[in-house]
Amino acid sequence: MPANIIDGRAAAQRVRAEVARDVERLVSETARRPGLATILVGDDPASEIYVRNKRRVSQEVGIADHHRELSAHATQAEVAGVIDECNEDDAVSGILLQLPVPEGLDGAGLTSRIAPAKDVDGLTPVSAGRLLQNASGLRPCTPLGILDLLDSHGVSLEGADVAVVGRSNLVGRPVAMLLQHRNATVTMCHSRTRDLPGVCARADVLIAAVGVPRLIGPEYVKPGATVIDVGINRTEDGLVGDVDFEPVSERAGLITPVPGGVGPMTPAMLLRNTVQAARVQIAG
Numbered sequence: 001m002p003a004n005i006i007d008g009r010a011a012a013q014r015v016r017a018e019v020a021r022d023v024e025r026l027v028s029e030t031a032r033r034p035g036l037a038t039i040l041v042g043d044d045p046a047s048e049i050y051v052r053n054k055r056r057v058s059q060e061v062g063i064a065d066h067h068r069e070l071s072a073h074a075t076q077a078e079v080a081g082v083i084d085e086c087n088e089d090d091a092v093s094g095i096l097l098q099l100p101v102p103e104g105l106d107g108a109g110l111t112s113r114i115a116p117a118k119d120v121d122g123l124t125p126v127s128a129g130r131l132l133q134n135a136s137g138l139r140p141c142t143p144l145g146i147l148d149l150l151d152s153h154g155v156s157l158e159g160a161d162v163a164v165v166g167r168s169n170l171v172g173r174p175v176a177m178l179l180q181h182r183n184a185t186v187t188m189c190h191s192r193t194r195d196l197p198g199v200c201a202r203a204d205v206l207i208a209a210v211g212v213p214r215l216i217g218p219e220y221v222k223p224g225a226t227v228i229d230v231g232i233n234r235t236e237d238g239l240v241g242d243v244d245f246e247p248v249s250e251r252a253g254l255i256t257p258v259p260g261g262v263g264p265m266t267p268a269m270l271l272r273n274t275v276q277a278a279r280v281q282i283a284g
Protein backbone atom coordinates (compact mmCIF):
# COMPACT_ATOMS: atom_id res chain seq x y z
CA MET A 1 0.00 0.00 0.00
CA PRO A 2 1.52 3.43 -0.96
CA ALA A 3 2.86 5.38 2.03
CA ASN A 4 0.22 8.09 1.93
CA ILE A 5 -2.77 5.72 2.07
CA ILE A 6 -4.37 5.23 5.48
CA ASP A 7 -5.12 1.55 6.04
CA GLY A 8 -8.44 1.53 7.90
CA ARG A 9 -8.63 -2.26 7.96
CA ALA A 10 -5.33 -2.51 9.84
CA ALA A 11 -6.37 0.29 12.21
CA ALA A 12 -9.71 -1.40 12.93
CA GLN A 13 -7.94 -4.68 13.62
CA ARG A 14 -5.71 -2.91 16.15
CA VAL A 15 -8.77 -1.37 17.86
CA ARG A 16 -10.54 -4.74 17.97
CA ALA A 17 -7.47 -6.38 19.56
CA GLU A 18 -7.33 -3.59 22.17
CA VAL A 19 -11.05 -3.99 22.90
CA ALA A 20 -10.69 -7.80 23.24
CA ARG A 21 -7.99 -7.25 25.89
CA ASP A 22 -10.18 -4.64 27.65
CA VAL A 23 -13.13 -7.06 27.70
CA GLU A 24 -11.08 -9.84 29.30
CA ARG A 25 -9.63 -7.40 31.86
CA LEU A 26 -13.13 -6.19 32.76
CA VAL A 27 -14.42 -9.75 33.11
CA SER A 28 -11.51 -10.83 35.28
CA GLU A 29 -11.74 -7.72 37.50
CA THR A 30 -15.52 -7.49 37.86
CA ALA A 31 -16.93 -10.87 36.75
CA ARG A 32 -19.24 -8.88 34.46
CA ARG A 33 -19.15 -9.24 30.68
CA PRO A 34 -20.15 -6.29 28.48
CA GLY A 35 -23.24 -6.98 26.37
CA LEU A 36 -24.60 -5.37 23.21
CA ALA A 37 -28.27 -5.33 22.21
CA THR A 38 -28.64 -4.76 18.48
CA ILE A 39 -32.28 -4.05 17.59
CA LEU A 40 -33.32 -4.75 14.01
CA VAL A 41 -36.82 -3.84 12.86
CA GLY A 42 -38.02 -5.17 9.50
CA ASP A 43 -36.10 -6.89 6.74
CA ASP A 44 -34.10 -4.21 4.90
CA PRO A 45 -31.25 -6.25 3.33
CA ALA A 46 -28.56 -3.58 3.91
CA SER A 47 -29.58 -3.20 7.57
CA GLU A 48 -29.50 -6.99 8.01
CA ILE A 49 -25.91 -7.06 6.71
CA TYR A 50 -24.82 -4.16 8.93
CA VAL A 51 -26.35 -5.75 12.04
CA ARG A 52 -24.91 -9.18 11.26
CA ASN A 53 -21.46 -7.62 10.88
CA LYS A 54 -21.74 -5.66 14.14
CA ARG A 55 -22.86 -8.79 16.03
CA ARG A 56 -20.03 -10.86 14.55
CA VAL A 57 -17.27 -8.41 15.45
CA SER A 58 -18.67 -7.87 18.94
CA GLN A 59 -18.83 -11.62 19.62
CA GLU A 60 -15.26 -11.97 18.33
CA VAL A 61 -13.98 -9.59 21.02
CA GLY A 62 -15.98 -11.32 23.77
CA ILE A 63 -18.97 -8.98 24.04
CA ALA A 64 -22.18 -10.88 24.81
CA ASP A 65 -24.84 -10.81 22.08
CA HIS A 66 -28.35 -9.68 23.11
CA HIS A 67 -29.76 -9.25 19.60
CA ARG A 68 -33.48 -8.46 19.23
CA GLU A 69 -35.49 -8.64 16.02
CA LEU A 70 -38.96 -7.28 15.27
CA SER A 71 -41.08 -7.64 12.14
CA ALA A 72 -41.61 -4.83 9.62
CA HIS A 73 -45.14 -4.56 10.99
CA ALA A 74 -44.05 -3.87 14.57
CA THR A 75 -45.72 -0.82 16.11
CA GLN A 76 -43.97 2.17 17.67
CA ALA A 77 -45.10 0.92 21.09
CA GLU A 78 -43.68 -2.57 20.49
CA VAL A 79 -40.27 -1.27 19.47
CA ALA A 80 -40.32 1.21 22.37
CA GLY A 81 -41.13 -1.71 24.68
CA VAL A 82 -38.06 -3.65 23.50
CA ILE A 83 -35.86 -0.57 24.01
CA ASP A 84 -37.28 -0.17 27.53
CA GLU A 85 -36.51 -3.83 28.32
CA CYS A 86 -32.92 -3.36 27.15
CA ASN A 87 -32.64 -0.13 29.17
CA GLU A 88 -33.66 -2.11 32.28
CA ASP A 89 -31.51 -5.19 31.63
CA ASP A 90 -28.22 -5.09 33.60
CA ALA A 91 -26.64 -7.60 31.18
CA VAL A 92 -27.06 -5.08 28.33
CA SER A 93 -24.32 -2.42 28.40
CA GLY A 94 -25.05 -0.92 24.99
CA ILE A 95 -28.11 -0.59 22.75
CA LEU A 96 -27.98 -0.06 19.01
CA LEU A 97 -31.23 0.59 17.14
CA GLN A 98 -30.42 -0.03 13.47
CA LEU A 99 -31.60 2.87 11.31
CA PRO A 100 -33.55 3.48 9.20
CA VAL A 101 -36.56 1.85 10.83
CA PRO A 102 -39.48 0.92 8.51
CA GLU A 103 -41.77 3.66 7.26
CA GLY A 104 -44.46 4.57 9.74
CA LEU A 105 -42.13 4.35 12.73
CA ASP A 106 -40.50 7.42 14.26
CA GLY A 107 -36.80 6.54 14.26
CA ALA A 108 -35.69 9.71 16.02
CA GLY A 109 -38.31 9.22 18.73
CA LEU A 110 -37.22 5.62 19.27
CA THR A 111 -33.53 6.55 19.33
CA SER A 112 -34.14 9.18 22.00
CA ARG A 113 -35.72 6.49 24.20
CA ILE A 114 -32.37 4.73 24.57
CA ALA A 115 -30.85 5.37 28.01
CA PRO A 116 -27.92 7.79 27.48
CA ALA A 117 -25.65 5.49 29.52
CA LYS A 118 -26.29 2.72 26.94
CA ASP A 119 -26.30 4.94 23.83
CA VAL A 120 -23.28 3.30 22.15
CA ASP A 121 -24.16 4.92 18.80
CA GLY A 122 -23.99 8.33 20.50
CA LEU A 123 -27.05 9.53 18.61
CA THR A 124 -29.54 10.45 21.34
CA PRO A 125 -30.20 14.15 21.94
CA VAL A 126 -28.61 13.80 25.40
CA SER A 127 -25.38 12.39 23.93
CA ALA A 128 -25.38 15.09 21.22
CA GLY A 129 -25.80 17.78 23.89
CA ARG A 130 -22.98 16.34 25.99
CA LEU A 131 -20.72 16.33 22.94
CA LEU A 132 -21.65 19.96 22.21
CA GLN A 133 -20.70 20.91 25.77
CA ASN A 134 -17.58 18.71 25.78
CA ALA A 135 -19.00 16.84 28.79
CA SER A 136 -18.34 13.12 29.34
CA GLY A 137 -20.56 10.79 27.34
CA LEU A 138 -20.70 8.37 24.43
CA ARG A 139 -19.75 9.80 21.03
CA PRO A 140 -20.94 8.66 17.55
CA CYS A 141 -18.84 5.84 16.12
CA THR A 142 -17.84 7.12 12.65
CA PRO A 143 -16.52 10.46 14.01
CA LEU A 144 -14.60 8.54 16.70
CA GLY A 145 -13.11 6.34 13.99
CA ILE A 146 -12.01 9.39 12.01
CA LEU A 147 -10.32 10.86 15.10
CA ASP A 148 -8.54 7.57 15.75
CA LEU A 149 -7.21 7.45 12.16
CA LEU A 150 -5.97 11.05 12.40
CA ASP A 151 -4.30 10.49 15.78
CA SER A 152 -2.74 7.17 14.89
CA HIS A 153 -1.20 8.75 11.78
CA GLY A 154 0.23 11.69 13.68
CA VAL A 155 -1.99 14.34 12.05
CA SER A 156 -1.74 17.48 14.13
CA LEU A 157 -5.12 19.03 14.95
CA GLU A 158 -4.09 21.81 17.31
CA GLY A 159 -4.81 25.04 15.40
CA ALA A 160 -5.23 23.14 12.12
CA ASP A 161 -7.67 24.36 9.45
CA VAL A 162 -10.24 21.61 8.94
CA ALA A 163 -13.06 21.59 6.39
CA VAL A 164 -15.94 19.19 7.01
CA VAL A 165 -18.22 18.72 4.00
CA GLY A 166 -21.67 17.49 5.11
CA ARG A 167 -23.61 18.44 8.23
CA SER A 168 -25.50 15.28 9.16
CA ASN A 169 -26.17 14.40 12.80
CA LEU A 170 -24.48 11.07 12.13
CA VAL A 171 -21.11 12.27 10.83
CA GLY A 172 -20.57 15.91 9.82
CA ARG A 173 -21.83 17.72 12.92
CA PRO A 174 -20.34 15.42 15.54
CA VAL A 175 -16.94 15.12 13.83
CA ALA A 176 -16.79 18.94 13.55
CA MET A 177 -17.51 19.19 17.27
CA LEU A 178 -14.89 16.59 18.24
CA LEU A 179 -12.33 18.46 16.13
CA GLN A 180 -13.22 21.80 17.72
CA HIS A 181 -12.67 20.22 21.12
CA ARG A 182 -9.20 19.27 19.86
CA ASN A 183 -8.55 22.96 19.04
CA ALA A 184 -8.88 22.71 15.27
CA THR A 185 -10.42 25.63 13.38
CA VAL A 186 -13.36 23.94 11.71
CA THR A 187 -15.35 25.14 8.70
CA MET A 188 -18.64 23.33 8.14
CA CYS A 189 -19.55 23.05 4.46
CA HIS A 190 -22.80 21.85 2.95
CA SER A 191 -24.91 21.89 -0.19
CA ARG A 192 -25.33 25.68 -0.07
CA THR A 193 -21.72 26.58 0.63
CA ARG A 194 -20.47 29.20 -1.84
CA ASP A 195 -17.17 28.25 -3.48
CA LEU A 196 -16.85 24.78 -1.93
CA PRO A 197 -13.56 24.03 -3.78
CA GLY A 198 -12.02 27.29 -2.52
CA VAL A 199 -12.99 26.63 1.11
CA CYS A 200 -11.78 23.03 0.97
CA ALA A 201 -8.48 23.97 -0.69
CA ARG A 202 -7.50 26.03 2.38
CA ALA A 203 -7.84 23.05 4.72
CA ASP A 204 -5.01 21.09 6.31
CA VAL A 205 -7.52 18.31 6.92
CA LEU A 206 -10.50 17.73 4.61
CA ILE A 207 -13.32 15.43 5.68
CA ALA A 208 -15.96 14.50 3.10
CA ALA A 209 -19.23 13.04 4.42
CA VAL A 210 -21.63 13.88 1.63
CA GLY A 211 -22.88 10.84 -0.27
CA VAL A 212 -22.04 12.24 -3.74
CA PRO A 213 -19.71 9.94 -5.71
CA ARG A 214 -16.29 11.53 -6.43
CA LEU A 215 -17.47 15.06 -5.60
CA ILE A 216 -14.06 16.06 -4.22
CA GLY A 217 -11.54 16.43 -7.04
CA PRO A 218 -7.90 17.55 -6.79
CA GLU A 219 -8.85 21.24 -7.09
CA TYR A 220 -10.49 20.90 -3.64
CA VAL A 221 -7.27 19.76 -2.01
CA LYS A 222 -4.31 21.71 -0.68
CA PRO A 223 -1.08 19.91 -1.61
CA GLY A 224 -0.01 17.73 1.31
CA ALA A 225 -3.40 17.89 3.07
CA THR A 226 -4.97 14.93 4.85
CA VAL A 227 -8.15 13.74 3.12
CA ILE A 228 -10.69 11.59 4.96
CA ASP A 229 -13.38 10.09 2.74
CA VAL A 230 -16.46 8.96 4.65
CA GLY A 231 -18.68 8.48 1.61
CA ILE A 232 -19.94 5.04 0.65
CA ASN A 233 -21.63 5.21 -2.74
CA ARG A 234 -22.75 2.23 -4.78
CA THR A 235 -22.16 2.99 -8.48
CA GLU A 236 -21.86 1.04 -11.72
CA ASP A 237 -18.08 1.02 -11.06
CA GLY A 238 -18.66 -0.56 -7.64
CA LEU A 239 -18.21 1.09 -4.25
CA VAL A 240 -16.74 4.61 -4.45
CA GLY A 241 -16.25 7.41 -1.98
CA ASP A 242 -17.03 11.13 -2.08
CA VAL A 243 -13.42 11.73 -3.18
CA ASP A 244 -12.05 11.16 -6.66
CA PHE A 245 -9.38 8.88 -5.25
CA GLU A 246 -6.78 8.52 -8.04
CA PRO A 247 -6.06 12.20 -8.81
CA VAL A 248 -6.57 13.33 -5.20
CA SER A 249 -4.17 10.71 -3.84
CA GLU A 250 -1.42 12.25 -5.97
CA ARG A 251 -1.94 15.60 -4.25
CA ALA A 252 -2.83 14.61 -0.68
CA GLY A 253 -0.28 13.94 2.05
CA LEU A 254 -2.52 11.26 3.53
CA ILE A 255 -5.78 9.81 2.24
CA THR A 256 -8.30 7.12 3.19
CA PRO A 257 -9.40 4.73 0.43
CA VAL A 258 -12.97 3.49 -0.14
CA PRO A 259 -13.42 0.71 0.74
CA GLY A 260 -10.89 0.01 3.50
CA GLY A 261 -10.61 3.49 5.04
CA VAL A 262 -13.16 4.92 7.47
CA GLY A 263 -15.68 2.10 6.90
CA PRO A 264 -14.04 -0.60 9.06
CA MET A 265 -13.51 1.89 11.90
CA THR A 266 -17.23 2.42 12.58
CA PRO A 267 -17.99 -1.07 13.98
CA ALA A 268 -14.62 -1.08 15.79
CA MET A 269 -15.59 2.10 17.64
CA LEU A 270 -18.99 0.61 18.50
CA LEU A 271 -17.10 -2.12 20.37
CA ARG A 272 -14.97 0.41 22.19
CA ASN A 273 -18.08 2.39 23.17
CA THR A 274 -19.78 -0.77 24.46
CA VAL A 275 -16.87 -1.55 26.77
CA GLN A 276 -16.71 2.10 27.90
CA ALA A 277 -20.44 2.02 28.66
CA ALA A 278 -20.06 -1.25 30.60
CA ARG A 279 -17.19 0.16 32.65
CA VAL A 280 -19.17 3.28 33.63
CA GLN A 281 -22.27 1.19 34.49
CA ILE A 282 -20.26 -1.26 36.62
CA ALA A 283 -18.53 1.63 38.45
CA GLY A 284 -22.15 2.85 38.90
Ligand code: NAD
Binding pocket: 142, 165, 166, 167, 168, 169, 170, 171, 172, 189, 190, 191, 192, 196, 209, 210, 211, 212, 215, 230, 231, 232, 233, 262, 263, 264, 266
Ligand atom coordinates in the same frame (compact mmCIF):
# COMPACT_ATOMS: atom_id res chain seq x y z
P1 NAD B 1 -26.57 12.78 4.83
O1 NAD B 1 -27.23 12.48 3.54
O2 NAD B 1 -27.35 12.72 6.09
O3 NAD B 1 -25.90 14.21 4.75
C1 NAD B 1 -25.21 14.65 3.62
C2 NAD B 1 -24.70 16.05 3.84
O4 NAD B 1 -23.97 16.42 2.68
C3 NAD B 1 -25.79 17.09 4.05
O5 NAD B 1 -25.45 17.86 5.19
C4 NAD B 1 -25.74 17.98 2.80
O6 NAD B 1 -25.87 19.36 3.11
C5 NAD B 1 -24.34 17.74 2.28
N1 NAD B 1 -24.31 17.80 0.81
C6 NAD B 1 -25.11 17.14 -0.06
N2 NAD B 1 -24.76 17.45 -1.33
C7 NAD B 1 -23.72 18.31 -1.25
C8 NAD B 1 -22.92 18.96 -2.20
N3 NAD B 1 -23.11 18.78 -3.51
N4 NAD B 1 -21.95 19.77 -1.76
C9 NAD B 1 -21.72 19.94 -0.43
N5 NAD B 1 -22.44 19.32 0.53
C10 NAD B 1 -23.43 18.52 0.12
O7 NAD B 1 -25.28 11.85 4.86
P2 NAD B 1 -24.47 11.05 6.01
O8 NAD B 1 -25.36 10.15 6.76
O9 NAD B 1 -23.57 11.98 6.77
O10 NAD B 1 -23.56 10.18 5.04
C11 NAD B 1 -22.68 10.76 4.11
C12 NAD B 1 -21.94 9.67 3.37
O11 NAD B 1 -21.16 8.94 4.30
C13 NAD B 1 -22.85 8.64 2.69
O12 NAD B 1 -22.22 8.21 1.51
C14 NAD B 1 -22.91 7.51 3.69
O13 NAD B 1 -23.15 6.26 3.08
C15 NAD B 1 -21.52 7.57 4.26
N6 NAD B 1 -21.38 7.05 5.63
C16 NAD B 1 -20.33 6.24 5.86
C17 NAD B 1 -20.09 5.75 7.14
C18 NAD B 1 -18.89 4.90 7.40
O14 NAD B 1 -18.85 4.19 8.36
N7 NAD B 1 -17.87 4.97 6.53
C19 NAD B 1 -20.96 6.08 8.18
C20 NAD B 1 -22.03 6.93 7.91
C21 NAD B 1 -22.22 7.43 6.63
